[in-house]
Amino acid sequence: MDRCLPREFRIKLYDDVVALRRGGLTYKGIIEEIYRRYGVRLSKSHISYWICGIHNPYNGRRIPSLELLKPSEELAYVIGAKVGDGYVSKKSRVRKGYNEVMIGLEAVMIGLEAKDKEFVEEFARCLAKVLGRREIRPRYRRSSGRYVVEVGSKTLYELLRKPVELDRLKKYIEHCDRCVAAFIRGFADSEGCANKRGYIYILNTDLRLLTYVKDLLRRLNIESMGPILKAPRGTVIHDPRTGKQYMTKKDCYYIYIRASSNANFYKYIGFTIKRKQQRLEEYIRRTTSTPTPPPTISPHSTSSK
Numbered sequence: 001m002d003r004c005l006p007r008e009f010r011i012k013l014y015d016d017v018v019a020l021r022r023g024g025l026t027y028k029g030i031i032e033e034i035y036r037r038y039g040v041r042l043s044k045s046h047i048s049y050w051i052c053g054i055h056n057p058y059n060g061r062r063i064p065s066l067e068l069l070k071p072s073e074e075l076a077y078v079i080g081a082k083v084g085d086g087y088v089s090k091k092s093r094v095r096k097g098y099n100e101v102m103i104g105l106e107a108v109m110i111g112l113e114a115k116d117k118e119f120v121e122e123f124a125r126c127l128a129k130v131l132g133r134r135e136i137r138p139r140y141r142r143s144s145g146r147y148v149v150e151v152g153s154k155t156l157y158e159l160l161r162k163p164v165e166l167d168r169l170k171k172y173i174e175h176c177d178r179c180v181a182a183f184i185r186g187f188a189d190s191e192g193c194a195n196k197r198g199y200i201y202i203l204n205t206d207l208r209l210l211t212y213v214k215d216l217l218r219r220l221n222i223e224s225m226g227p228i229l230k231a232p233r234g235t236v237i238h239d240p241r242t243g244k245q246y247m248t249k250k251d252c253y254y255i256y257i258r259a260s261s262n263a264n265f266y267k268y269i270g271f272t273i274k275r276k277q278q279r280l281e282e283y284i285r286r287t288t289s290t291p292t293p294p295p296t297i298s299p300h301s302t303s304s305k
């Protein structure tokens with residue numbers, strides 16, 4: 001089969017193959033039926049791979065198991081964004097198969113939904129790289145006014161499912177300083193903010209996770225303060241984004257970057273999200289003493305402009 005068939009189409013073929021097999025068809029019968037339906041001729045070995053579960057289009061073919069997942073900056077970014085804001089979930093898909101047999105197939109999804117387009121785009125770019133896919137396109141969800149990216153990957157689901165297990169993630173996060181930085185960037189894009197004065201805060205309900213991030217920051221020569229309890233559970237919070245009030249279910253903590261380390265944060269980490277990065281850049285510009293340029297006009301000139 002053409003390996004470049006779109007994944008969605010391969011998933012459709014896969015679902016049909018599994019259903020046809022359950023309906024009692026032989027390999028030969030499945031090949032003929034698929035050809036009749038879609039004009040695509042599958043090979044016997046391909047069908048047996050699918051039926052025996054050696055691989056399937058829901059899973060990134062190049063990483064059929066966690067052992068084959070390679071550390072990279074892109075993976076570290078996905079982990080950082082995901083332990084913050086992203087979600088992983090199991091969805092039960094029900095398809096009508098051959099002979100009206102209902103089969104349930106489990107698709108394991110990993111995704112992210114956020115209002116900042118560049119954040120979701122970066123997440124999608126990193127996901128594609130990790131999964132060995134050419135491109136993953138985020139879509140805009142009008143009902144929520146947010147951008148969404150979602151893919152099926154059992155391997156990433158196994159890695160990232162909640163509750164977060166740091167021990168499972170550390171070897172990818174701490175692979176090298178670049179991976180550490182990419183992890184923190186993902187986390188800060190998701191959970192961080194730069195206020196109007198340019199101070200950087202990172203919030204999370206997981207105290208252990210925040211403490212870990214603080215230690216990683218120190219490795220990159222970035223000093224931070226906290227974690228500090230911001231809102232104990234049960235606090236009523238007004239969400240300016242939705243205009244609604246809600247009650248916090250968990251204690252919320254934050255750390256903040258010491259102002260003297262902002263330059264290092266900018267240099268080694270930074271934000272993908274433009275509005276956050278701009279505030280940081282303004283801060284750097286304000287506080288960095290630029291060498292005074294040599295005077296271009298004579299001190300005696302009476303320029304009053």
Ligand SMILES: [Zn+2]
Pocket residue numbers: 071072073175176177178179180
């Ligand atoms: Zn690395």
